[in-house]
Amino acid sequence: MSAAGLYSYLHSATYQERRLSQMSLTNLQREAGSDLERVNNPDLLYYFGLRLNQQGRHELADPVLRRAVTLDPDAPRLRDEWTKALLGSGLTTAAFGQLKQFAGTHPKSAAAHLLLGKFYFTQRSMQRASEEFRQSVTLDSQQGEAWSFLAGSQEALNNLQEARESEAKALALLPDSANDHLMYASLLERANQPDGARREYAAAARLAPRLANVHRSYARWLLASNEAADLRMALQETQLAVQLDAPDAEGQLLLGRALERNGQKEAANAPLKIAAERDPNDSAAPRLLAQIARGQGNTAEAGRWQQEYQRRQQGADEYSVLMQALRVNPRSSELHRRMGRLLGLRGDVGGSLRNYATALRCAPDAPPALIEAANALSDGSHAAAALPLTERAIHLASTNPAAHEAYGNALLGT
Secondary structure, three states: OOHHHHHHHHOOHHHHHHHHHOOOHHHHHHHHOOOHHHOOOHHHHHHHHHHHHHOOOHHHHHHHHHHHHHHOOOOHHHHHHHHHHHHHOOOHHHHHHHHHHHHHHOOOOHHHHHHHHHHHHHOOOHHHHHHHHHHHHHHOOOOHHHHHHHHHHHHHOOOHHHHHHHHHHHHHHOOOOHHHHHHHHHHHHHOOOHHHHHHHHHHHHHHOOOOHHHHHHHHHHHOOOOOHHHHHHHHHHHHHHHHHOOOOHHHHHHHHHHHHHOOOHHHHHHHHHHHHHHOOOOOHHHHHHHHHHHHOOOHHHHHHHHHHHHHHHHHHHHHHHHHHHHHHOOOOHHHHHHHHHHHHHOOOHHHHHHHHHHHHOOOOOOHHHHHHHHHHHHHOOOHHHHHHHHHHHHHHOOOOHHHHHHHHHHHHHO
16 A cells, blocks of 8 residues: 555545544543543543443543534434433433434434434333334334334234334344344234244244343243243243343342252242342242242241242332323323332332422422432432432532432431
8 A cells, every 4th residue: 555545445425434543541541631622522522421421430431422522413323322420420401402403303304213213112101102212213214213113112002913013123124133122022922923932032042142131031931831841941040141141130030930940949939039138029939939948848938938029019009090190191190109109118119209300390300309219229228329419410409408308318218
């Protein structure tokens, strides 16, 4: 290659993209320097912000990506990464505002509608999400990701036929996507098509042998069978899932169930106890532990786990009753307030914020919602999760005494 050709290649967009994509956070930070306002390379800022987001340093990524969007306001990937930084920082309103503006100024952009739809999807606003995804695939029918999200939103809305059709289109475009095979398997299972579901679960496990959630999903389906071969395979899948993600409570529960179904009741105790400890809201592990202890003649142990099962089941029943009531009356502020309280007590930060926001007619990152959710989290012994909410509330409303009181409660809890 001539000197002129080499110079041209080293300054080409292709080379620069490859170079930046392979740089570490330290090197990206060094190249960007300390004054972001002097950086005029949006690609450098994109990868700088991306690395920060990957490390969970969302508040630091926000100004980096904000500057990148200022330099190149038409780039979808910058908007996408900035959204992650904003949501990770708890700035839900800001994330929505910039995505709404992007879709408004780019009404014919399939990517813009996809990004806005993904925001609605994360906020569990499935009707609006579905509308944006549908508009996105109308503008560009070759977007596998958009078809996949459309399928997910339609499933959430219980439009299962459209969900299956959309997921089939997603798979035609993304045949190697394990998560899409997993989604399709679940949809076929709900449509009572076991042969198709088996095929798709197996495909997902083959394509993503290192993803624990894939093995958990396949095992969960196999455990519904009474066939000895399926139960043996379920045990293999749960063992793989736990090897890949030992801290996961559901994986431990599934391993315990698989051992019990394969006649290894004594061995099932250990993973079931781990599951019961790691997910204090789930009643399945205590119920099975009580059954095993009862079968072994250990009356005291059976009674203890039965009592724990009943306590947890009361919470599950309350959740089910509230969910059913909200389906009938989705605009009820009182029902949303009660659901926000219940989810906060259970440690579900996002769910608690969304329901309090609906009840209080405010954004999820507004001080009233932050304060109520934080108090529920603290009362449920989740003060560490409540603390950042209270800090955000004080930052936004420094003179609000309720915010300071919630902050104090969270500090006491930690």
